[in-house]
Amino acid sequence: xxxxxxxxxxxxxxxxxxxxxxxxxxxxxxxxxxxxxxxxxxxxxxxxxxxxxxxxxxxxxxxxxxxxxxxxxxxxxxxxxxxxxxxxxxxxxxxxxxxxxxxxxxxxxxxxxxxxxxxxxxxxxxxxxxxxxxxxxxxxxxxxxxxxxxxxxxxxxxxxxxxxxxxxxxxxxxxxxxxxxxxxxxxxxxxxxxxxxxxxxxxxxxxxxxxxxxxxxxxxxxxxxxxxxxxxxxxxxxxxxxxxxxxxxxxxxxxxxxxxxxxxxxxxxxxxxxxxxxxxxxxxxxxxxxxxxxxxxxxxxxxxxxxxxxxxxxxxxxxxxxxxxxxxxxxxxxxxxxxxxxxxxxxxxxxxxxxxxxxxxxxxxxxxxxxxxxxxxxxxxxxxxxxxxxxxxxxxxxxxxxxxxxxxxxxxxxxxxxxxxxxxxxxxxxxxxxxxxxxxxxxxxxxxxxxxxxxxxxxxxxxxxxxxxxxxxxxxxxxxxxxxxxxxxxxxxxxxxxxxxxxxxxxxxxxxxxxxxxxxxxxxxxxxxxxxxxxxxxxxxxxxxxxxxxxxxxxxxxxxxxxxxxxxxxxxxxxxxxxxxxxxxxxxxxxxxxxxxxxxxxxxxxxxxxxxxxxxxxxxxxx
Ligand SMILES: Nc1ncnc2c1ncn2[C@@H]1O[C@H](COP(=O)(O)OP(=O)(O)OP(=O)(O)O)[C@@H](O)[C@H]1O
Numbered sequence: 117x118x119x120x121x122x123x124x125x126x127x128x129x130x131x132x133x134x135x136x137x138x139x140x141x142x143x144x145x146x147x148x149x150x151x152x153x154x155x156x157x158x159x160x161x162x163x164x165x166x167x168x169x170x171x172x173x174x175x176x177x178x179x180x181x182x183x184x185x186x187x188x189x190x191x192x193x194x195x196x197x198x199x200x201x202x203x204x205x206x207x208x209x210x211x212x213x214x215x216x217x218x219x220x221x222x223x224x225x226x227x228x229x230x231x232x233x234x235x236x237x238x239x240x241x242x243x244x245x246x247x248x249x250x251x252x253x254x255x256x257x258x259x260x261x262x263x264x265x266x267x268x269x270x271x272x273x274x275x276x277x278x279x280x281x282x283x284x285x286x287x288x289x290x291x292x293x294x295x296x297x298x299x300x301x302x303x304x305x306x307x308x309x310x311x312x313x314x315x316x317x318x319x320x321x322x323x324x325x326x327x328x329x330x331x332x333x334x335x336x337x338x339x340x341x342x343x344x345x346x347x348x349x350x351x352x353x354x355x356x357x358x359x360x361x362x363x364x365x366x367x368x369x370x371x372x373x374x375x376x377x378x379x380x381x382x383x384x385x386x387x388x389x390x391x392x393x394x395x396x397x398x399x400x401x402x403x404x405x406x407x408x409x410x411x412x413x414x415x416x417x418x419x420x421x422x423x424x425x426x427x428x429x430x431x432x433x434x435x436x437x438x439x440x441x442x443x444x445x446x447x448x449x450x451x452x453x454x455x456x457x458x459x460x461x462x463x464x465x466x467x468x469x470x471x472x473x474x475x476x477x478x479x480x481x482x483x484x485x486x487x488x489x490x491x492x493x494x495x496x497x498x499x500x501x502x503x504x505x506x507x508x509x510x511x512x513x514x515x516x517x518x519x520x521x522x523x524x525x526x527x528x529x530x531x532x533x534x535x536x537x538x539x540x541x542x543x544x545x546x547x548x549x550x551x552x553x554x555x556x557x558x559x560x561x562x563x564x565x566x567x568x569x570x571x572x573x574x575x576x577x578x579x580x581x582x583x584x585x586x587x588x589x590x591x592x593x594x595x596x597x598x599x600x601x602x603x604x605x606x607x608x609x610x611x612x613x614x615x616x617x618x619x620x621x622x623x624x625x626x627x628x629x630x631x632x633x634x635x636x637x638x639x640x641x642x643x644x645x646x647x648x649x650x651x652x653x654x655x656x657x658x659x660x661x662x663x664x665x666x667x668x669x670x671x672x673x674x675x676x677x678x679x680x681x682x683x684x685x686x687x688x689x690x691x692x693x694x695x696x697x698x699x700x701x702x703x704x705x706x707x708x709x710x711x712x713x714x715x716x717x718x719x720x721x722x723x724x725x726x727x728x729x730x731x732x733x734x735x736x737x738x739x
Contacts, residue, residue, distance in 0.1 A: 135433045135462045138183040138198040139165060139453070141441055142223035148442045155441035157449055159186035167450060179453050181460065187441065191230050194436070195240040202432040203244050206345050207252055207261070209357030213364065213426035214241065217395075217455065218438035219448035220368025227436055228365040229320070237436075238341060238363050239313070245343055245361065246309050259347045263306045266344070267319045268298070270391070270418050271337035277302050278319040278339070288421050296424055303344065316341070338391065338419050339365045362426055366392070366419075390678050391417040396455055397686065398427055402462040416682055427462055435459050447667070660733075668733040669711055676714070677707045688731035694720070 144155050157167040165184050166176040185194050202212045214237055216224035230236025242265075249261045267278040274285040279302040289297045306312050323339050341363040349355040394417035401412040414424045426433045437456040439449045657665060675683050676698060684695035697717050702708075711729055714720050720728075 135427065135435055135459050136182045136198065136202075137435050137437065137456050137460045138185060138194070139179070139181050139437045139439060139456060140185040140189060140194060140223060140227055141165065141187050141439055142226070143187040144441045148221070148440065148444060151443070153443045156443045156446050157439060157441050159184050165453075167453065168446075170446065170450065177450075177453075179457060181437075181456065191227075191234045191236055191240070194227060195237055198434055198436060199237050199241055200244060202434060203241060203361070204248060205432050206245065206343070206359030206361045207248055207347065209347070209359050211360045211362070211425055211431035213362035213423070213431045213433045214436065215362070215364035215366060215423070215426065215433070216436045216438055217366050218368060218452050219440065219445055222368065222438040222440040222445065222448070222452070224365055224368060224436075224438045227438055228363065238316075238365075241361065241363060242312050242316075242343060243309050245345065246312075249345065258351070259349055262346045262348075264303050264344045264346075265306055265312060265315065266298075266301050266303050266342040267316065267339070268301060268342075269323055269337040269339045270422070273391070273418055275301075275418055275422075276337075278322045279304060279315065281322045288418060294424075296422060298422075338367050340422060360425075360431075362423075362431070364423070364426075366395075390674065390683070391419040393675070393683070394420050395423070396458075398423075399455065399458050399462060402427060413682060416680055427459075433462075447664070657730075657733075665733060668736045669729070671736060672729070672732050673708060673711060676711070677702065687728075688735050689724070689728045 141157065141159060146152075157165060159165045160178070161184070163182070163184050164178055164180045165186075166178045169175040169177050183198050185198075199214050202214070205212050214228075216228045216237075218224055226234075226236060228236050228238050230239070245263065249263065252259070253261065265279075268286070269276050269278055275288060275298060276284075277286060277300070286298050286300050289299060291297060304315055306315070320339075323337060343361040343363070345359045345361075347357050347359075394413060397413050397416070398420045414420045420427075425431050435456065437452050439445070439452055441449075672687065675687060679686075681695050681699060684690050684698055685692065690698070694717070697719070698714075701717050708714065712725065714728065715722055715725050
């Protein structure tokens, strides 16, 4: 019998739910390491890993997450520890989401999809949902359950229905209750796991993949599988609860120098990187804008618009960050780990959305009409409930910022660097911000001293004798990670393992012996000097590795060419006026081929251009 909706009840649960972050290290692959340098990252225990510190290769950076799955972890272990625990929520009208993040070729699709003999999170989670429903049905007979699926990809900023590939770019809508809806998206009822299998496999083949230098079958889109569980009470006045499970395989962040992308691949890559860039801005806003005043830029990309419920919204979320051990991936891995560390601070507020219905005459409902268990919650509530940056709402305890917490350090460093090349009028503002961060840093040093090791569930910290004078450089009596010398120009006999000190020479960024500038930068990390920054302006580029410089330039160019107004304003030294001029220039001339083209814009002199380049490159390296 059809039912008429008479009321929707959003029952906020008392608990907040921090986004759980797991990191999975893929096995070392010789073919990905043509120089034969070995691994730059390794696990220490089931929660901790360490990566060589690019600023000083005699140190490592340690990160702690909710779970760390090393290269030997099986598909089943990853599922049991990181995914299974959140699934029961969707039977109670709550949302849950699992998404795989990481550089291209680091194992996201392997983790989410797997292969027939080693099925990944998606098939295991769906099977588990069927099991849970079956068991619930046995325990209580007051409710009926139905399961359905939708499957879509976001390709080049277009939403495409994988169950109905002819469908064009589908719109994303938001209803008055802030539920995210996709009108026209196929929603197929499922009767069993094999039914799911039969629908899912052919649909997966519709996903856009292509071969790049780094991955023979690289996902060129973000794939989102939505499993919906609707439970309906068998009573005169029916209650209907809908829980949604999002299983997301994100496209990999890409460095086009290494992927060798050209033409259409390069365009895809631009869209992928831009949406991931927006995702990182969303996470930034959620993890640092705890006061509730920061605008979260969900609308700046389709991906973040769709994931709105999963980040800072109403879902129980798990992010599995996939990383690769080879040195070739070093900076991608480092960036992914810092992103994962920030994501740990995002808090969701799960709630049950329930519809109470009474039998009535047939009411026609479109497939994507707002419904029970919808994905949003009132905006005001979300903002109000957003986690303050330093407070773990799940425990009520202050979440310690380690003295070397990368989220504070990197912002601090970026600001310090920025100050060097900033016009006088902006210096005051930056200086204030630096002082605040320094105060926070000092406070966290105090905090961390009083906390026992078990409480230090921090986002990550630098381990090194200079920072933790009495602790050994490497814990657990493991020998230090050693970078093998490149085998490219050596015979097999000469492949001796170098000592950690020699590694410094191979460090990807620090090329020259420490100069005055570098010493001061190191001091900024370790001592947070109170004195004035008075670093000479000239020759800053020569202190950085060419690859890093080129990568940063490419990223800036990408934002200039495909960034929205807001993305452009996110660049250093670009305000409203310049952002508009850049968009106007793009409309007339197309893309910028190099950063230097910016001088063609009225008001951007070569002096302004060099400050712009410097500020943005230093800022991107520091974050
Ligand atoms: N844990 C693992 N064990 C064994 N092989 C793995 C593992 N993780 C990844 N691989 C292999 O590494 C290669 C790249 O993995 P995958 O395609 O999953 O990467 P990806 O992150 O999805 O890349 P992209 O973003 O380009 O799609 C594949 O050949 C995959 O089988």
